[in-house]
Amino acid sequence: NRLNNDFQFIDVGRQDPQKKDARTRSREFAEIYEPYKPQDAASQAHRCLHCGNPYCEWKCPVHNYIPNWLQLVAEGNILEAAELSHRTNTLPEVCGRVCPQDRLCEGDCTLNDGFGAVTIGSVEKYITDTAFAMGWRPDMSQVTWTDKKVAIIGAGPAGLGCADILVRNGVKPVVYDKYPEIGGLLTFGIPEFKLEKTVMERRRAVFEEMGVEFRLDTEVGRDIAFDKLLEQYDAVFLGMGTYTYMEGGFPGEDLPGVHKALDYLIANVNHCLGFEKDPADYVSLEGQRVVVLGGGDTAMDCNRTAIRQGADSVICAYRRDEENMPGSKREVANAREEGVEFLFNRQPVAVVGEGKVEGVKVVRTRLGEPDENGRQRPEVVPGSEEILPADAVVIAFGFKPSPSPWFESVGIEMDERGRVLAPEKGAYPFQTTHEKIFAGGDMVRGSDLVVTAIYEGRQAGEGILDYLKV
Numbered sequence: 001n002r003l004n005n006d007f008q009f010i011d012v013g014r015q016d017p018q019k020k021d022a023r024t025r026s027r028e029f030a031e032i033y034e035p036y037k038p039q040d041a042a043s044q045a046h047r048c049l050h051c052g053n054p055y056c057e058w059k060c061p062v063h064n065y066i067p068n069w070l071q072l073v074a075e076g077n078i079l080e081a082a083e084l085s086h087r088t089n090t091l092p093e094v095c096g097r098v099c100p101q102d103r104l105c106e107g108d109c110t111l112n113d114g115f116g117a118v119t120i121g122s123v124e125k126y127i128t129d130t131a132f133a134m135g136w137r138p139d140m141s142q143v144t145w146t147d148k149k150v151a152i153i154g155a156g157p158a159g160l161g162c163a164d165i166l167v168r169n170g171v172k173p174v175v176y177d178k179y180p181e182i183g184g185l186l187t188f189g190i191p192e193f194k195l196e197k198t199v200m201e202r203r204r205a206v207f208e209e210m211g212v213e214f215r216l217d218t219e220v221g222r223d224i225a226f227d228k229l230l231e232q233y234d235a236v237f238l239g240m241g242t243y244t245y246m247e248g249g250f251p252g253e254d255l256p257g258v259h260k261a262l263d264y265l266i267a268n269v270n271h272c273l274g275f276e277k278d279p280a281d282y283v284s285l286e287g288q289r290v291v292v293l294g295g296g297d298t299a300m301d302c303n304r305t306a307i308r309q310g311a312d313s314v315i316c317a318y319r320r321d322e323e324n325m326p327g328s329k330r331e332v333a334n335a336r337e338e339g340v341e342f343l344f345n346r347q348p349v350a351v352v353g354e355g356k357v358e359g360v361k362v363v364r365t366r367l368g369e370p371d372e373n374g375r376q377r378p379e380v381v382p383g384s385e386e387i388l389p390a391d392a393v394v395i396a397f398g399f400k401p402s403p404s405p406w407f408e409s410v411g412i413e414m415d416e417r418g419r420v421l422a423p424e425k426g427a428y429p430f431q432t433t434h435e436k437i438f439a440g441g442d443m444v445r446g447s448d449l450v451v452t453a454i455y456e457g458r459q460a461g462e463g464i465l466d467y468l469k470v
């Protein structure tokens with residue numbers, strides 16, 4: 001019997017879902033991985049060793065019951081697997097697509113020690129995609145509605161995580177977002193080659209069926225006053241993200257041809273989805289020599305967007321080495337296959353050009369002593385300056401918090417970096433300094449990951465239930 005093979009992990013190697021070839025995929029804004037066939041998902045899931053105290057589960061920020069749903073997939077029991085995976089995760093099909101599994105669940109899989117980790121992320125994606133295609137929907141039949149309602153600001157992963165917990169416990173979530181679609185950065189930041197927009201469209205329909213109400217195209221603080229929400233609702237959750245552009249602080253950053261990463265990506269998404277308000281926002285890098293500065297997920301998305309727009313060449317310059325890049329290893333490999341050239345240990349010191357970008361001046365670095373976060377600091381190698389010729393430069397150094405002007409007047413306190421104070425271990429998890437207001441995701445922890453935002457939104461949802469005594 002196939003399910004009794006204790007040596008499946010040796011007999012069957014790790015096999016990721018098939019990828020489209022690099023030439024085809026670098027011309028289209030579409031996901032690059034084919035779905036698993038049922039027999040492949042089952043045989044990959046069956047490689048799991050069912051470790052007594054599974055490291056993967058601990059490392060996963062939402063603590064998914066990974067070995068248990070792998071077992072259900074190995075048995076072909078997809079609907080039960082979907083129920084189980086939704087007990088801990090609001091958007092398993094999204095996490096399966098975009099989590100940096102190499103440094104989370106799969107990085108800690110026991111089989112990573114020479115046999116190849118179980119393809120946890122791909123199986124997680126397979127479960128929900130397949131269950132939805134089979135007509136599965138979250139079971140709301142046991143929910144008893146209360147008379148409580150909660151306003152959620154932000155329809156990103158944190159806000160959706162919170163809405164999921166509340167609605168399943170009979171509390172009505174009303175989610176406000178300034179964008180015309182739900183998803184936050186899942187829709188307007190992360191490009192389609194990692195996460196097709198239909199995934200979040202399907203989720204929106206599912207959430208609405210569950211009883212979540214969305215009020216989109218509505219900016220709190222502009223279209224509706226925050227005080228009104230505070231008056232009208234029993235509690236408020238903030239999941240507003242971090243959006244302040246981090247500058248490089250070197251000369252030439254304001255030259256025409258220098259682009260801010262998120263503006264560039266959002267305009268491209270809006271252009272592709274037909275949400276464009278002003279066509280002048282869209283930047284095409286077709287035919288240009290592009291240099292992308294940075295080494296995280298955002299930089300990787302800019303590299304691969306530029307390739308798809310038909311850039312002549314794309315160089316990604318990063319100040320540490322490949323081992324120390326913050327982005328997912330899978331996405332670095334994908335970018336390289338699609339034609340991105342990486343220059344490691346290069347730190348930009350200026351964008352150069354007469355009236356427009358002509359190049360980026362970089363210096364070489366070597367890694368020195370660890371900084372306060374334990375990451376080795378890049379040190380400049382004297383006399384190592386060089387100029388990388390470029391027609392366009394995209395700066396992707398990350399984001400700082402973007403607190404709203406009304407935070408202080410309502411009594412929401414922040415730390416010295418502008419992150420909202422909402423401790424996990426407070427009286428109620430993720431409660432801010434105003435008792436009725438909770439917060440989570442990037443605006444609390446700083447720019448991080450989809451899965452950590454979901455976790456905090458869900459925990460805050462539990463905190464709100466306790467606070468409301470539901």
Ligand code: FAD
Binds near residue numbers: 156190
């Ligand atoms: P967001 O997703 O930013 O959502 C916040 C929402 O709040 C937005 O929809 C915004 O419109 C809304 N909002 C803000 N203010 C208001 C207001 N006043 N009124 C109404 N609505 C408001 N993470 C990964 O795990 N894997 C990846 O591959 C990955 N790639 C990324 C690529 C890019 C380009 C970027 C920028 C980030 C990436 N991340 C990735 C990080 C991840 O997207 C974020 O950590 C996550 O989306 C944070 O979720 P959030 O809910 O806190 O905020």
Ligand code: SF4
Binds near residue numbers: 061095104
């Ligand atoms: Fe792995 Fe992310 Fe899924 Fe957790 S949510 S099992 S870390 S892919």
